Amino acid sequence: MKVPFFDLKIQYQELKADLEPEILKVMESCAYIGGSTVAEFEEHVADYLGCGYAMGCASGTDALVLALRACGVKPGDEVITTPFTFFATAEAIASVGAVPVFTDIKEDDYTMDPTRIEAALTERTKAILPVHIFGAAADMDAILDIAKRHQLRVIEDTAQGIGGEYKGKKLGTIGDVGCFSFYPTKNLGGCGDGGMVVTNEERLSTILRALHEHGAGMQGAKAKEYLEGTEESLNLSEKVDGLYNPYKYYNYLIGYNSRLDAVQARILDIKLRHLDGYNARRTAIAKAYRDGLTTNVILPSYSDTMVPCWHQFVLRTEYKQELCDYLQEHEIGCGTFYPVPLHKQKAFDKSNARNTEVSLPVAELISSQSVCLPIYPELTDQQVQLVIDTVNRFYQEKAV
Numbered sequence: 001m002k003v004p005f006f007d008l009k010i011q012y013q014e015l016k017a018d019l020e021p022e023i024l025k026v027m028e029s030c031a032y033i034g035g036s037t038v039a040e041f042e043e044h045v046a047d048y049l050g051c052g053y054a055m056g057c058a059s060g061t062d063a064l065v066l067a068l069r070a071c072g073v074k075p076g077d078e079v080i081t082t083p084f085t086f087f088a089t090a091e092a093i094a095s096v097g098a099v100p101v102f103t104d105i106k107e108d109d110y111t112m113d114p115t116r117i118e119a120a121l122t123e124r125t126k127a128i129l130p131v132h133i134f135g136a137a138a139d140m141d142a143i144l145d146i147a148k149r150h151q152l153r154v155i156e157d158t159a160q161g162i163g164g165e166y167k168g169k170k171l172g173t174i175g176d177v178g179c180f181s182f183y184p185t186k187n188l189g190g191c192g193d194g195g196m197v198v199t200n201e202e203r204l205s206t207i208l209r210a211l212h213e214h215g216a217g218m219q220g221a222k223a224k225e226y227l228e229g230t231e232e233s234l235n236l237s238e239k240v241d242g243l244y245n246p247y248k249y250y251n252y253l254i255g256y257n258s259r260l261d262a263v264q265a266r267i268l269d270i271k272l273r274h275l276d277g278y279n280a281r282r283t284a285i286a287k288a289y290r291d292g293l294t295t296n297v298i299l300p301s302y303s304d305t306m307v308p309c310w311h312q313f314v315l316r317t318e319y320k321q322e323l324c325d326y327l328q329e330h331e332i333g334c335g336t337f338y339p340v341p342l343h344k345q346k347a348f349d350k351s352n353a354r355n356t357e358v359s360l361p362v363a364e365l366i367s368s369q370s371v372c373l374p375i376y377p378e379l380t381d382q383q384v385q386l387v388i389d390t391v392n393r394f395y396q397e398k399a400v
């Protein structure tokens with residue numbers, strides 16, 4: 001029996017009968033960009049998360065870029081974030097011309113350590129960007145408290161956290177803006193790239209909508225007013241309906257083309273109905289791993305203030321490479337997220353980031369030891385047991 005690290009085919013086969021006719025309907029509608037399919041999905045995500053506004057965009061990376069811009073982050077501003085995350089988190093900060101400032105993480109759950117944040121603040125700090133890494137909640141109360149005291153925005157990177165909770169709230173709805181990814185292997189994964197930005201502030205929602213479509217039209221004018229305090233001389237009371245938008249070719253901000261397309265939105269809308277079931281299965285698999293794995297591995301400890309959505313199941317071992325090779329030999333896939341903490345990535349140095357030359361010991365330790373085991377809803381109990389037995393046998397053989 002093989003256990004791939006992920007297997008997208010099974011979910012597709014299970015949902016094929018529901019997905020294919022709906023994809024064809026969108027094809028036949030010829031409404032490929034925007035329109036009611038995207039709007040419905042956005043509404044369903046907002047309802048699911050319990051937040052005011054949700055806007056589809058082209059990827060999780062774009063969601064972060066749009067959120068940073070909407071929060072008024074400008075070239076030269078600093079944004080405090082974690083080094084233990086996927087590259088896109090800090091890449092988004094750098095791509096708006098701002099400076100990622102890396103601070104260390106907590107050894108229990110690998111999220112940002114709020115006790116490190118205040119020492120990193122300067123007069124240029126604009127925002128804090130925590131990541132709900134592997135689907136486990138960052139310490140949002142402590143982060144929001146710092147943000148409030150220093151008038152900073154909080155942008156949640158929830159690319160790995162959809163459906164997870166912190167103190168009864170869905171991840172991504174706790175700070176000012178939440179950013180989601182629908183990359184195919186995510187807990188809610190599309191058949192291509194896709195992302196979502198959510199907020200409870202009308203003002204931020206207007207700016208996000210303007211930026212994702214070239215800063216154009218009435219939204220663009222309003223967004224410029226919000227961001228720059230200018231008053232635009234548009235006759236905003238003029239009736240605009242249907243496809244006719246007299247302002248579409250008037251641009252007020254330099255934005256992006258970053259839209260979620262209708263085919264992806266329809267696919268994701270159908271999958272959204274299954275998300276809680278998928279996350280429940282991930283939780284059951286995580287429990288089986290936690291109960292069954294040898295005590296030789298170190299597992300993260302998640303506080304009961306959170307309900308993780310188990311995007312990844314990570315363990316720590318001092319025999320990282322050997323364990324990965326052993327699993328591979330036994331046809332079990334594994335991941336090593338993330339082998340290079342971002343303050344050590346070649347793309348960052350003191351010219352475009354801060355704290356690249358200091359040691360962030362916890363992030364460095366976890367990066368050197370982390371191994372992720374297969375976790376996706378379609379894994380069978382037999383496969384889960386095989387993974388447990390194989391990891392345990394690796395340690396038994398080591399002890400001989």
Ligand SMILES: Cc1ncc(COP(=O)(O)O)c(C=O)c1O
Binds near residue numbers: 060131181182195
């Ligand atoms: C933590 C984190 N942030 C951002 C992203 C970027 O999302 P996307 O790949 O949809 O651009 C990812 C996705 O892999 C991620 O895991």
